[in-house]
Amino acid sequence: MQELYRIQLTALLFAISISNGKLTANDKPAHPVFDKAAPESTADLIGIQKQVSSVLEQAKQATVCIVGNGSGSGVIVSEDGLVLTAGHVSGDPGTKVHVVMPDGTKLEAESLGRSAAADSGLVRITEKKKHPFVDIAPPATLFQGDWIFAIGHPGGFDKERGIVLRVGRVIHRSTNTIQSDCKLIGGDSGGPLFDMQGRIVGIHSRVSKKNEQNYHVTVRAFKRDWYRMLAGEVVTIEDSYAKVQRKGGFLGVKRIAHSKGVQITGIVPNSPAAQSKLRAGDVIRAIDDKKVESLNSFRTLINQHGPGDKVLLDILKRWEGGTKKVEVTLGNRNDFLPAKKPAGAGR
Amino acid sequence: MMNTNIALSLPVLIGMIAISAPYSALAQNSPDELPSKLRLNGSETVRAFGRGGEAARLSTLAILQEGKNVALATVIDPDGHLLTKSSELESEGPVSAVAPSGEKLAATILARDPKNDLALLKIAPGKAIPVNWGNPDNLSQGNWVAAMTYEADSLIIGVISATRREIKRRPGVLGVTLDPNDDPDELGVAIDGFGPNSPAQKKGMQSGDLIIRVQSTEIKSRRELADQISQFDPMDEVKIKILRGEEGIPFIVTLNYKSNVFDMLDRNQRMSGKTSKRKAGFSDVIQHELPLTPQAMGGPLVDLQGKTMGINIARADRVTTFALPATVAIKAAVELKKAAANDSQ
Numbered sequence A: 001m002q003e004l005y006r007i008q009l010t011a012l013l014f015a016i017s018i019s020n021g022k023l024t025a026n027d028k029p030a031h032p033v034f035d036k037a038a039p040e041s042t043a044d045l046i047g048i049q050k051q052v053s054s055v056l057e058q059a060k061q062a063t064v065c066i067v068g069n070g071s072g073s074g075v076i077v078s079e080d081g082l083v084l085t086a087g088h089v090s091g092d093p094g095t096k097v098h099v100v101m102p103d104g105t106k107l108e109a110e111s112l113g114r115s116a117a118a119d120s121g122l123v124r125i126t127e128k129k130k131h132p133f134v135d136i137a138p139p140a141t142l143f144q145g146d147w148i149f150a151i152g153h154p155g156g157f158d159k160e161r162g163i164v165l166r167v168g169r170v171i172h173r174s175t176n177t178i179q180s181d182c183k184l185i186g187g188d189s190g191g192p193l194f195d196m197q198g199r200i201v202g203i204h205s206r207v208s209k210k211n212e213q214n215y216h217v218t219v220r221a222f223k224r225d226w227y228r229m230l231a232g233e234v235v236t237i238e239d240s241y242a243k244v245q246r247k248g249g250f251l252g253v254k255r256i257a258h259s260k261g262v263q264i265t266g267i268v269p270n271s272p273a274a275q276s277k278l279r280a281g282d283v284i285r286a287i288d289d290k291k292v293e294s295l296n297s298f299r300t301l302i303n304q305h306g307p308g309d310k311v312l313l314d315i316l317k318r319w320e321g322g323t324k325k326v327e328v329t330l331g332n333r334n335d336f337l338p339a340k341k342p343a344g345a346g347r
Numbered sequence B: 001m002m003n004t005n006i007a008l009s010l011p012v013l014i015g016m017i018a019i020s021a022p023y024s025a026l027a028q029n030s031p032d033e034l035p036s037k038l039r040l041n042g043s044e045t046v047r048a049f050g051r052g053g054e055a056a057r058l059s060t061l062a063i064l065q066e067g068k069n070v071a072l073a074t075v076i077d078p079d080g081h082l083l084t085k086s087s088e089l090e091s092e093g094p095v096s097a098v099a100p101s102g103e104k105l106a107a108t109i110l111a112r113d114p115k116n117d118l119a120l121l122k123i124a125p126g127k128a129i130p131v132n133w134g135n136p137d138n139l140s141q142g143n144w145v146a147a148m149t150y151e152a153d154s155l156i157i158g159v160i161s162a163t164r165r166e167i168k169r170r171p172g173v174l175g176v177t178l179d180p181n182d183d184p185d186e187l188g189v190a191i192d193g194f195g196p197n198s199p200a201q202k203k204g205m206q207s208g209d210l211i212i213r214v215q216s217t218e219i220k221s222r223r224e225l226a227d228q229i230s231q232f233d234p235m236d237e238v239k240i241k242i243l244r245g246e247e248g249i250p251f252i253v254t255l256n257y258k259s260n261v262f263d264m265l266d267r268n269q270r271m272s273g274k275t276s277k278r279k280a281g282f283s284d285v286i287q288h289e290l291p292l293t294p295q296a297m298g299g300p301l302v303d304l305q306g307k308t309m310g311i312n313i314a315r316a317d318r319v320t321t322f323a324l325p326a327t328v329a330i331k332a333a334v335e336l337k338k339a340a341a342n343d344s345q
Helices: A002-019 A042-061 A219-224 A226-230 A237-241 A295-303 B021-027 B043-047 B051-058 B222-229 B258-265 B326-344
Strands: A063-068 A070-076 A082-086 A096-100 A106-115 A120-125 A147-152 A164-173 A177-180 A192-194 A200-207 A214-218 A253-258 A261-267 A283-287 A310-316 A323-329 B060-065 B068-075 B081-085 B095-098 B104-113 B118-122 B144-148 B155-167 B176-178 B189-194 B210-214 B237-244 B247-254 B282-288 B300-302 B308-317 B320-325
Touching: A042 A063, A042 A147, A042 A164, A042 A192, A042 B144, A063 A082, A063 A106, A070 A192, A070 A200, A082 A200, A096 A120, A106 A226, A120 A226, A147 A200, A177 A200, A200 A219, A214 A219, A219 A226, A226 A295, A253 A283, A253 A295, A261 A295, A283 A295, B043 B155, B051 B060, B051 B144, B051 B155, B051 B300, B060 B081, B068 B308, B081 B308, B081 B326, B104 B326, B118 B326, B155 B320, B189 B222, B210 B222, B282 B308, B308 B326, B320 B326
Parallel strands: none
Antiparallel strands: A063 A070, A063 A096, A070 A082, A082 A120, A096 A106, A106 A120, A147 A164, A147 A192, A164 A177, A164 B155, A177 A214, A192 A200, A200 A214, A253 A261, A261 A283, A283 A310, A310 A323, B060 B068, B060 B095, B068 B081, B081 B118, B095 B104, B104 B118, B144 B155, B144 B300, B155 B282, B176 B189, B189 B210, B210 B237, B237 B247, B282 B320, B300 B308, B308 B320
């Protein structure tokens, strides 16, 4: 079960990176310093400096100041203006806030959900236009000792000063939290931590006294509570780790992530999917008009239903081309599970 | 030491601290952390700075006054002239300098430049190697820089962190809080409290005293008082007349830095450890992230080639240190030498 969860998360992020039109393989930047325990020469230090400066401008374009209950930072992750920030910056869902772009332009925005467990939070810019954004790194790609950089608006927005940079390394990483020596202060909260490829690997959250005690929320923590936060929920510590609730509805498709939803790779014989003539290669784009954004969201949307519930699938037809809407009556999950072996047998 | 985690947004109300209790468990040091020597300011990383770091070491002196490390100094010529941060040398009393060799040297204060907060010092010639000035116009955000820590015994590294710019002057303060309901048409403004390190309170002013005059100007409103005081700089002496009951009492108050009086109330300053008393009023500064103490100001800021790009002039907060660009320091040094020559004639 654990394994499955991990694989699905990775696949989910892979889907996002494809949809952003970029190949995000796990390879490190080329300079030899990134294979060393520590830089050994000025050439190594220049290698880090060049790598940071090659991605810094794009990172800054998407980094914003969030003004609401005080001042924090954030980073735009989609063209339509979704902003990652800290939960204590986004505050109560539905709060009206302002997002300040690097040039000082103030945009109307609204807090979505947040997680009290991880201090992750989401804000949506409500003004409709194309916003600069940066990619989120896949969750399992950041390791202890990796070089990273932090940017944000410490002390609040200051146009003359601009966005402030700090460079450092990953000191420790856990499920929810990265510790680094990128020094943070009030106003940085919610700002992005980047890897050397310029992908978001964390969101600034809090500090302790020492210069090496700066804490950032992991991408993994964001992904775990992603749909709840998008829906404007406040996720408590208990919720966050609770098992996904299953009502027992069953469709019967094997699937992989796809840029437009989830793609069917196989059909369970005699399942509702088989009876509805779904085919391997078809892409399920939406369920009951809710967009399928990932494998995870597919699972969440199906699990909300019990056996006998009707769901409306929006299908992109791989073989015939075009789209169609298909109403499917879900079966009972238990009827399709492989028979359990008796305990202690079959060793 | 308690590991208190502090959330990093800026609350509207000063003094509202969000202590995030659920996270404290995560802040404990654990054995699976990255070894210290490999971190940004670990011994291995710092060693990579190479001859750039060596250049900083050779041209940085520790400055002591009354037996305490108060600042660093930058060697600017073979004659033994040094530049340091003026506001850290609080008296005109004797100063000593510790050379990179460890030799303790007598030093004299030749002249001060309040505008750039620099002081020109002199030691015996030939005791330390002058800096090799670089061109700070070539620095960009993200460039590596380094400087010595306050006892001039080890190097610390980091990057240029923000845009070079002016840091506007911050006037001196009396360190009083005023009655918000004061009648702006009546003579005098009532004091209703004091900042934690208030120069007015030190001189004997009390809560309830009415400030009726600053220098020769009569004061009716809080606005008029602020306008008058803000014309003065920290360390300026200002004549204040107060009314206590029927009695008028004259005071002479030495204004202080706002940061010195009110920092205890500023959450970001509390996160920052000690910061420089004077951290504003500079026409041009380079901003970097080196976590230096206030006593490490006055030393050279070097690049990877060992060129001195500036002189560290203010520790502002946990993430901010300012340096005067080399071009500004060189110009100031010329003026300071002229002033010193005029004084000695």
